[in-house]
Amino acid sequence: MKFTDIIGLALKNFLRRKVRSFLTILGVTIGTAAVVVMLSLGIGMSEGFEKQMEMMGSLTTIEVNRYYYEESPRGGRTEPATIDDKVIEAISQIKGVKVVTPVMWRSAKLVSGKYMAWAQLYGIRPEALEALGYVPAEGRLLNPGEHDMLLFGVGATQNFYNPKTSRWGNPGGRPPVNVMTDRLELTLDDSYGESWADPNKKPAKLYRVRTAGILEPVNDQMDWCVVVDIGYLQKIVREYDISQGTFSRDTTSYEQALVKVEDVHQVDYVLQEIKAMKLGTFSLQDILKGMKEQLFMIQAVLGGIGAMSLLVAALGITNTMVMSIYERTREIGVMKVLGCLLTDIRKLFLWEAGIIGFSGGVIGLLLSLLASYLLNRFGGDLGGLIGGGIYAPDGTRLPISVIPVWLAAAAVGFATFVGLVSGFYPANRAMKLSALEAIRNE
Amino acid sequence: MPNNIIEIRNLRKVYHVGSEKVVALNHITLDIEAGEFCCLVGTSGSGKSTLLNMLAGLEKPSLGTVRIKGQAIEKMSEKQLARFRQENIGFIFQSYNLIPTLTALENTAMPLIFRGMPRKQREALAREALQRVGLANHMAHRPTQMSGGQQQRVGIARALVSRPPIVFADEPTGNLDSKTTREVMELMTSTTRDLGQTLVLVTHDLSIASYADRIIHISDGNIVKIVNNRKRLAK
Ligand SMILES: Nc1ncnc2c1ncn2[C@@H]1O[C@H](COP(=O)(O)OP(=O)(O)OP(=O)(O)O)[C@@H](O)[C@H]1O
Ligand SMILES: [Mg+2]
Numbered sequence: 001m002k003f004t005d006i007i008g009l010a011l012k013n014f015l016r017r018k019v020r021s022f023l024t025i026l027g028v029t030i031g032t033a034a035v036v037v038m039l040s041l042g043i044g045m046s047e048g049f050e051k052q053m054e055m056m057g058s059l060t061t062i063e064v065n066r067y068y069y070e071e072s073p074r075g076g077r078t079e080p081a082t083i084d085d086k087v088i089e090a091i092s093q094i095k096g097v098k099v100v101t102p103v104m105w106r107s108a109k110l111v112s113g114k115y116m117a118w119a120q121l122y123g124i125r126p127e128a129l130e131a132l133g134y135v136p137a138e139g140r141l142l143n144p145g146e147h148d149m150l151l152f153g154v155g156a157t158q159n160f161y162n163p164k165t166s167r168w169g170n171p172g173g174r175p176p177v178n179v180m181t182d183r184l185e186l187t188l189d190d191s192y193g194e195s196w197a198d199p200n201k202k203p204a205k206l207y208r209v210r211t212a213g214i215l216e217p218v219n220d221q222m223d224w225c226v227v228v229d230i231g232y233l234q235k236i237v238r239e240y241d242i243s244q245g246t247f248s249r250d251t252t253s254y255e256q257a258l259v260k261v262e263d264v265h266q267v268d269y270v271l272q273e274i275k276a277m278k279l280g281t282f283s284l285q286d287i288l289k290g291m292k293e294q295l296f297m298i299q300a301v302l303g304g305i306g307a308m309s310l311l312v313a314a315l316g317i318t319n320t321m322v323m324s325i326y327e328r329t330r331e332i333g334v335m336k337v338l339g340c341l342l343t344d345i346r347k348l349f350l351w352e353a354g355i356i357g358f359s360g361g362v363i364g365l366l367l368s369l370l371a372s373y374l375l376n377r378f379g380g381d382l383g384g385l386i387g388g389g390i391y392a393p394d395g396t397r398l399p400i401s402v403i404p405v406w407l408a409a410a411a412v413g414f415a416t417f418v419g420l421v422s423g424f425y426p427a428n429r430a431m432k433l434s435a436l437e438a439i440r441n442e
Numbered sequence: 443m444p445n446n447i448i449e450i451r452n453l454r455k456v457y458h459v460g461s462e463k464v465v466a467l468n469h470i471t472l473d474i475e476a477g478e479f480c481c482l483v484g485t486s487g488s489g490k491s492t493l494l495n496m497l498a499g500l501e502k503p504s505l506g507t508v509r510i511k512g513q514a515i516e517k518m519s520e521k522q523l524a525r526f527r528q529e530n531i532g533f534i535f536q537s538y539n540l541i542p543t544l545t546a547l548e549n550t551a552m553p554l555i556f557r558g559m560p561r562k563q564r565e566a567l568a569r570e571a572l573q574r575v576g577l578a579n580h581m582a583h584r585p586t587q588m589s590g591g592q593q594q595r596v597g598i599a600r601a602l603v604s605r606p607p608i609v610f611a612d613e614p615t616g617n618l619d620s621k622t623t624r625e626v627m628e629l630m631t632s633t634t635r636d637l638g639q640t641l642v643l644v645t646h647d648l649s650i651a652s653y654a655d656r657i658i659h660i661s662d663g664n665i666v667k668i669v670n671n672r673k674r675l676a677k
Binding site for chain 2: 002005009012013330331334335336338339341342344435436439
């Protein structure tokens, strides 16, 4: 028989029992829709995570820490490690590393007339700023070796307050100090000017500083920092420690180093190389990996729930086919007597089951697309519950449920496949029916 | 020199029902000539249907052989048999056995579909066959929309459409009244004669048997009498 005739006859038989076919299809429809919607939620979450990661910072940045986690059969141990200029130099030699900079923090006070602000100083090599993705919103970035110069995170410009009145500037209004133009002084004594300051403390030096620029917001703690050249920060820290009599030569290690890798695909390699130097590392890719593994689990569970209903649907198809073969015993016998090949009879029933699967798949997909649309449109609260409801940087909400083309195609293909598999047993049974028995029972 | 299209030699069929043996066919030896109209008659349970089914390869003999056009059909595989039936055998049933979802035209074209013939070609042939049986106006009717006589005409058209050299019919008029029986018998006789087909027909009605060239009487699985009535071959 020609394939088109097989499909044509199978379709006729399928349309013959409308109610039963409809109910069987309904099973497949629900099964397919369950799988697709469940997976679409998983995909939505996954994409949401990735977008969130992008917001949190670049995937090509690696943090290097001065401790090392030693794995051992009896459980790991954290060992101290040192990040000095030699280590920085060695890291910069690793293939794929675009730029590496040591990092140092220090809390400090900024003074401008009667206003003061607490500030988190962030010491870094200015030449790394651009590579790390910092862009000035006002003014410019720092130049290497520039002392007495500050680069404000956008949040840090809002911190000024008057300690006498304990009032926070003008909430919501213009900040009381314009860091670009107003006179600024810096001290490492963060109790400076406060009523609670220790009166016996030796006075710390006030440095006259100027502002190079204000950074574009990056949506992380950097927005609340004040960036300075790390050499300058080291110098004033030393002076402060000497003035307080707490100076020790032991502070050879930086607190952290930041490594920027040329390309996302090289991050794993660079991470391994740095770990081999017995240094601790942290990268968003580590988190992403963990999240993805977790997501995979969630998706497997969600998909499994859907698959369960598809399995029930498959049993429904088998049942329907067995029933209709039972009813059509005579017809099958007649076809055999008239010279229909046994394999054609099998194909006929196989494709009838395939058509049930296919139609169920298509309708199920349409249903899922509708469900997906409704979820994304009205399912905001639900999104929050299941981990979606994430907002893109431009403020639009990311979809909770995403059905990519491959999922749509796979859903229909899989439903058809399920139909064919369910039809296999009944089709074989039809093929093995005795033609004689069939035409004899008059 | 007679041209035997069917050669039956020492055919025996024994059914085992529980511990009992039922001899449906004892030793049957018979030749059927090409173009002959041959009738198998006998009482109920004498083994007529069993013989016919064995000739069509629907059942394997316990002993003996059936040769059609020189080929021993009991030795063929299922697949070979299906192809063999497609090319050589038409079948007419007592209960018509049309497929209820298909129209008269589609039912008639069934054997051609199994051969993989393209739609246009097979529908042209089916139309012609239906015209031959006088159903030119019923092509689009479904079996439930036709009388028994009309359904059997479709059955005849289906057996003729692929022009098989042999047509088997098992009590084709068993469900019809006497007037329709006559019409159908005349139709079968004339069409198979026109197409030069060999017709083997089973009945227990002797008035029907009178249409045949040769009447073979069967009783308890044996041929007990053969009556020659060679109208057709004499012409
Ligand atoms: N599958 C079978 N199993 C057991 N016995 C069978 C089987 N088929 C036929 N028989 C027996 O073989 C004998 C011949 O049966 P068959 O059907 O050939 O008779 P028939 O001549 O066609 O009768 P009828 O005119 O009633 O159709 C009967 O005794 C019947 O019971
Ligand atoms: Mg019989």
